[in-house]
Amino acid sequence: MRTKPQEAPVSLFSAAAGPGAKKTRIYFEDRPLDVPEGISVASALLISGVRAFRSTPVSGAPRAPYCMMGVCFECLVEIDGRPGRQSCLTPVRDGMVIKRQEGASELKHPGRED
Numbered sequence: 740m741r742t743k744p745q746e747a748p749v750s751l752f753s754a755a756a757g758p759g760a761k762k763t764r765i766y767f768e769d770r771p772l773d774v775p776e777g778i779s780v781a782s783a784l785l786i787s788g789v790r791a792f793r794s795t796p797v798s799g800a801p802r803a804p805y806c807m808m809g810v811c812f813e814c815l816v817e818i819d820g821r822p823g824r825q826s827c828l829t830p831v832r833d834g835m836v837i838k839r840q841e842g843a844s845e846l847k848h849p850g851r852e853d
């Protein structure tokens with residue numbers, strides 16, 4: 740029985756974050772970061788060395804992404820002034836301003852001013 744020769748493994752991340760990847764500029768805590776286009780905010784911050792995305796409301800302990808698929812909510816950050824954003828589900832956009840989320844945030848209902 741003949742088998743096909745094995746192809747070289749392809750990294751899931753090589754197309755997005757390889758040496759030829761186009762970059763976009765985001766800001767984290769007022770620091771400019773040039774990151775690959777099309778990746779999530781969580782991925783962009785992690786490859787930039789960020790390890791604390793938010794702090795817990797009770798103890799203030801630092802937290803960082805865990806599941807990277809929208810389940811655990813450990814990756815919450817403030818994006819463009821809006822708190823409680825899941826960074827693992829949000830793609831980077833040029834000029835995006837991201838802040839660490841400290842403790843509990845007030846989540847406002849869209850369209851309400853209270």
Ligand code: FES
Pocket residue numbers: 781803804805806807808809810811812813814815825826827828
């Ligand atoms: S890392 Fe789990 S919801 Fe974002």
